[in-house]
Amino acid sequence: MAACGFVAGCSPVSCFAESEYWHQRTSLFDLLPVGEDDIVFLGNSITDGGEFAELFGMPDIKNRGISSDVVGGVAKRLGQVLSGRPCKIFLLIGINDVSHGLSADEIASEYESLVERIRMESPTTRLYVQSVMPVNNDFRRYKNLVGREGVIPHLNRRLEDIATRHGAVYVDLWPALADAGTGKLRREFTNDGLHLTGKGYAAWVRLLKAYVEE
């Protein structure tokens, strides 16, 4: 039974960050303190589906992914992470905002507020702004992304600029995940054009390893 329901009366866009699952996860995270030695993976389903402590062999890595989450959803739960002043945050968020029809500028504006808060409320945290991953609409699975592929590179240029201006590290995931010719998420890394299979997680982990361990 997939946890994909939303609170009655909410439109998908305005309340995407208010799903039942979002509240299940955030109420759980409320019980799980983040500490100064922790490395937090913060994001949506792509983060949620990973087992990063195992993948990196580092028990201090904490998964703070929530399927379906958006930039505004992460903003609402940011205090849970920042209060612990974690060592590092790996942020990966934005593809669901693209799917909801927001422009790169709209997403980037919300994203910049997020980054500003992280820098201000936990200045000792090293922040890694990850590029939104490529998608592959050949799978025809996520219809709301069809025709919006072009938003992602535009958004990523904005994210790189935001990271640079706010003292964060920008991590471009495209060299590891995108087909060099088409710019699509490589077929061997996904089975729906958006989420990663094990091979996809392995490629992502290979790219991040130096940042996680530095």
Place this chain on the structure above:
Amino acid sequence: MAACGFVAGCSPVSCFAESEYWHQRTSLFDLLPVGEDDIVFLGNSITDGGEFAELFGMPDIKNRGISSDVVGGVAKRLGQVLSGRPCKIFLLIGINDVSHGLSADEIASEYESLVERIRMESPTTRLYVQSVMPVNNDFRRYKNLVGREGVIPHLNRRLEDIATRHGAVYVDLWPALADAGTGKLRREFTNDGLHLTGKGYAAWVRLLKAYVEE
């Protein structure tokens, strides 16, 4: 974007264990070895949504939950877990089978094969058969469970019998999670009548702690 899609051409019942998400998770688990010191939490979304290594403060606890999974789905991926001869397995599976309309006897029959395989292929593993949790249909969220509440206690009697006959430990979760009067999942532990909020996970963890640490 919730990962709740299924492979084209499959009916929900016959191929529930073949969702895109199921393959994403199992292909990830293929890369993550289970070892003899590990404690494996094996099940569906209720397991998937937990962060057990953090909740118990034990990095050797591995999450092998997959949202929407059924007894047959766990059977298909059991080799990933048993090949490592884990120290303990905490099994919680069956509510999605109930939701699909299977009888307690049908589910118990499949479940017993699962337990037999665990006992045979990894005899050193201590197996904890957890009762299927109570649900609360007052939330009216999971319509396929309405009218099927009665299957759960019947199934649980069968699970207790299976555990006893095969040298596994039966763990009755109802005293911790059910309202004593109504037998429903306590309202303060859920926001959809099926899945757990943080408080629900905390109650579950309190009950399991002695078994995890013994």
